[in-house]
Amino acid sequence: MIPIIELRTQYAQIQEELEAAALRVLRSTHYILGPEVQAFEKEFAQWNGVQYAVGVGNGTDALQLAVRALELSPEDEVIVPSFTFVASAGAVALAGSKVVFADVDPRTFTLDPASLRQHITPKTKAVVVVHLYGHPAAMEEIQAICREHKLFLIEDCAQSTGATYRQQTVGGLGDLSCYSFFPTKNLGGAGDGGMVLTNNPQLFEKVQMLRGHGSKTRYYHDILGTNSRLDELQAAVLRVKLPHVAHWNELRRRNAQLYTQALEGLPVVTPYEAPHCGHVYHQYTILTPHRDELFEYLRAHEVGPMIYYPVSLHLQKTFAASSQGEGSLPVCEEIQKKVLSLPMFPELTPEQIASIAHKIREFFAQR
Numbered sequence: 001m002i003p004i005i006e007l008r009t010q011y012a013q014i015q016e017e018l019e020a021a022a023l024r025v026l027r028s029t030h031y032i033l034g035p036e037v038q039a040f041e042k043e044f045a046q047w048n049g050v051q052y053a054v055g056v057g058n059g060t061d062a063l064q065l066a067v068r069a070l071e072l073s074p075e076d077e078v079i080v081p082s083f084t085f086v087a088s089a090g091a092v093a094l095a096g097s098k099v100v101f102a103d104v105d106p107r108t109f110t111l112d113p114a115s116l117r118q119h120i121t122p123k124t125k126a127v128v129v130v131h132l133y134g135h136p137a138a139m140e141e142i143q144a145i146c147r148e149h150k151l152f153l154i155e156d157c158a159q160s161t162g163a164t165y166r167q168q169t170v171g172g173l174g175d176l177s178c179y180s181f182f183p184t185k186n187l188g189g190a191g192d193g194g195m196v197l198t199n200n201p202q203l204f205e206k207v208q209m210l211r212g213h214g215s216k217t218r219y220y221h222d223i224l225g226t227n228s229r230l231d232e233l234q235a236a237v238l239r240v241k242l243p244h245v246a247h248w249n250e251l252r253r254r255n256a257q258l259y260t261q262a263l264e265g266l267p268v269v270t271p272y273e274a275p276h277c278g279h280v281y282h283q284y285t286i287l288t289p290h291r292d293e294l295f296e297y298l299r300a301h302e303v304g305p306m307i308y309y310p311v312s313l314h315l316q317k318t319f320a321a322s323s324q325g326e327g328s329l330p331v332c333e334e335i336q337k338k339v340l341s342l343p344m345f346p347e348l349t350p351e352q353i354a355s356i357a358h359k360i361r362e363f364f365a366q367r
């Protein structure tokens, strides 16, 4: 079986460094908010060209704390693309604001600026963009809309570590940006982890307080915070991996190119890379109206594709209260039936890609 992602090869490549880093932390007995987290926050901020970083427990918390830092009220609305992982919107709801879903661009699968405009009301206070699958959203248009309507802009960078927009790494293009270091991400830890980046010193201070029970001085609590911290073990692992991410992203781009060449002539839509965008292929996702049959065929032939995501968020039970029912966001509703993500990771070999493409060719030849 060629899985959607495989972590062993990468682990073996940097095993000694990883294990030395983990052992260093274990032996230090300093496990929470110590030198590793401090160093990694600095290194990750620098790597992304952003000033301030706060390490948190996971990507969902990163989003939740970012929204909470904006101090919105329960009536305030936050616009989120409906075609994304649940956390992009769930975090907004958990932070106590109203989620309003917008449609996505059919080629990049990211927030459609025209749909964003249509969903703005006098209550809209913020926008969450998601650089889905590793492709940057249409930031110039979205930044302009946010400026025009005085909206905060949060980037969900969980799938896009290292992606670029007009030569600039995403993550510094809004007011706050949120990362997940879930093990399968382009930069993944050995467990859960997350980060919030910002260039705004007030928002930085607010997120820092929120992750540690709302205090600046221990046992003096100015606001209601929580406990959500990146831990020292994760930070040490992530510090070993960070210098490799640019190369790993290059390998993902090479693999995407190989897939696209190998799938040429088949009735599938291969991923699009918009001008001025550097896609980092967290996922390599094709579109086909025969998605479900192809999914089953590949599974039966030793390939493990995945469907990210089968149901857009405005159609999920948990968001029924948004009352944006079926038919309200046509692009999301169309692509949820057609998307299929193929195995993608830096160490995937050209032979494996050729073999997967061959199976897809066989599937269509038999129809």
Ligand SMILES: Cc1ncc(COP(=O)(O)O)c(C=O)c1O
Pocket: 058, 059, 060, 061, 084, 085, 087, 088, 130, 156, 158, 159, 179, 180, 181, 182, 192, 193, 194
């Ligand atoms: C787009 C997106 N946002 C948010 C998250 C949440 O991150 P985490 O799983 O670390 O909470 C994820 C990933 O899992 C994601 O893919």
